[in-house]
Amino acid sequence: KVYTDYFFDEPAYNTHDGGYIPLVTPKIDPQPLAIPPLLKPDRQTDTDDYYTVTAQESETQFLPGKKTKTWGYNAGFLGQTIVFRNGKQTHIDLENKLPELTTFHWHGLNVPGPITDGGCHAPVYPGETNHIDFKVHQPAATTWLHAHPCPSTATQVWKGLATMVIIQDDVEDQLPLPRNYGVDDIPLVLQDREFHDDNQFDYRADYDPDGVQGHTALVNGTVNPYFDVTTQRVRLRILDGSNRREWRLHFNDDLEFAQVASDGGILPAPVYMTKVMMTCAERDEIVVDFGQYQPGDEVTLMTDDTPLCRFRIKSFVPDDTKLPEHLVDIPDETPTPDLPVRTITMDGMDDEVALDGKKFDMSRIDARQKVGDVAIWEIRNTNSTENGMVHPFHVHGTQFRVLARNDGPVYPNEHGLKDTVGVNPGETVRIKVKFELTGVYMYHCHIIEHEDGGMMAQIESYDPQHPQTYHLMDMDTL
Numbered sequence: 001k002v003y004t005d006y007f008f009d010e011p012a013y014n015t016h017d018g019g020y021i022p023l024v025t026p027k028i029d030p031q032p033l034a035i036p037p038l039l040k041p042d043r044q045t046d047t048d049d050y051y052t053v054t055a056q057e058s059e060t061q062f063l064p065g066k067k068t069k070t071w072g073y074n075a076g077f078l079g080q081t082i083v084f085r086n087g088k089q090t091h092i093d094l095e096n097k098l099p100e101l102t103t104f105h106w107h108g109l110n111v112p113g114p115i116t117d118g119g120c121h122a123p124v125y126p127g128e129t130n131h132i133d134f135k136v137h138q139p140a141a142t143t144w145l146h147a148h149p150c151p152s153t154a155t156q157v158w159k160g161l162a163t164m165v166i167i168q169d170d171v172e173d174q175l176p177l178p179r180n181y182g183v184d185d186i187p188l189v190l191q192d193r194e195f196h197d198d199n200q201f202d203y204r205a206d207y208d209p210d211g212v213q214g215h216t217a218l219v220n221g222t223v224n225p226y227f228d229v230t231t232q233r234v235r236l237r238i239l240d241g242s243n244r245r246e247w248r249l250h251f252n253d254d255l256e257f258a259q260v261a262s263d264g265g266i267l268p269a270p271v272y273m274t275k276v277m278m279t280c281a282e283r284d285e286i287v288v289d290f291g292q293y294q295p296g297d298e299v300t301l302m303t304d305d306t307p308l309c310r311f312r313i314k315s316f317v318p319d320d321t322k323l324p325e326h327l328v329d330i331p332d333e334t335p336t337p338d339l340p341v342r343t344i345t346m347d348g349m350d351d352e353v354a355l356d357g358k359k360f361d362m363s364r365i366d367a368r369q370k371v372g373d374v375a376i377w378e379i380r381n382t383n384s385t386e387n388g389m390v391h392p393f394h395v396h397g398t399q400f401r402v403l404a405r406n407d408g409p410v411y412p413n414e415h416g417l418k419d420t421v422g423v424n425p426g427e428t429v430r431i432k433v434k435f436e437l438t439g440v441y442m443y444h445c446h447i448i449e450h451e452d453g454g455m456m457a458q459i460e461s462y463d464p465q466h467p468q469t470y471h472l473m474d475m476d477t478l
């Protein structure tokens, strides 16, 4: 079966609230797609990896003419790609060379909250370096790192503080998937930006409480990119790293592809499709087979009618690897008996956004769940189906299963582990959540301006045998 639609509630696509900014095809020559280098470990043993991640200011040449002032992780804009290995003890120096405080949030990593997780309670002040240690304990996946200081996550991500974090493990190693980074295993960080005078970003000028957008698409920070491939299969690790934009991806000639992974790792089985929609913070890995093309051909990844990346077929190289029908087994634990269903509402738009009717408060713990419990959460988007928005719901520190949409089936590509799920206006999405570690974790809409605007809360994962108290920041202690 090949799916040929986007699954989501089409009228609610980001055109809905009226503030939508369409992408414009850039009028500059095609540029080679930037492939972020892999971050070199400071030191590596069989059991331990040591890294330094530096948040820094820089300038980036996006367009002809003036460079743009940007921020990045060990890079001018976005960052170097970080690779972790399941089971390894990982030690990271978090260095802040920016003129303001930032935090280093590991989106999709099962690490202790709230400090290692890097949400708003873990500031690194300018000129300082913090250190974190954790053991990677989750399957191979495409995750990411981004800034998360409250309430300026959106401005810092807009300046460039986001980068891909790839987790590897022995299971994924054995699968017949392309994994030659930068050759046939390609990160694609999708974002949009507005360029103002002298090619500069101007977040304030573009501000919209429903999410800031720009007319120009960037892929790994490249405007109008192309990438040279052979006729072999290629794996694209796609991250919606934009503040607000949804992407409706397809190829110009409706080339079929296979989705093989979602946020938290490999799917149980490949899902064959010609279209896929991604909401903010989601990751989809797709395998594209260029075997039907000839050298000289070009096939273009599009979002709606806008080209995102041209794949130029350079040479013929035979490739007869086949994707197996079954990829991996996904844990599917029975919910803990007698736990009440946790209901959550994502409310409002513009400045009125809230979660469970409340604005986020850093010093308030909104909910508690016992570590190891498997709980059902029901997330309802209370926006009207007439003009509401899709709100991508994200939970820190865990990978969940999606169980139902309005009591009906989930989308065909939602049978794997997820940490972010798009909830259509008026819809209720049921998920199954387990925290393996104790800590305080945030959960929120990942339209970053909604998150900064208060559509966010926090939950404590607690161990009754070992009660803990947390030093929670508030706006005044920052």
Ligand code: C2O
Residues within 6 Å of the ligand: 105, 107, 119, 146, 148, 281, 394, 396, 442, 444, 446
């Ligand atoms: Cu991408 Cu609070 O996270």
Ligand code: CU
Residues within 6 Å of the ligand: 105, 106, 107, 108, 394, 395, 396, 397
């Ligand atoms: Cu997160």
Ligand code: CU
Residues within 6 Å of the ligand: 389, 390, 391, 392, 445, 446, 447, 450, 455
């Ligand atoms: Cu939202």
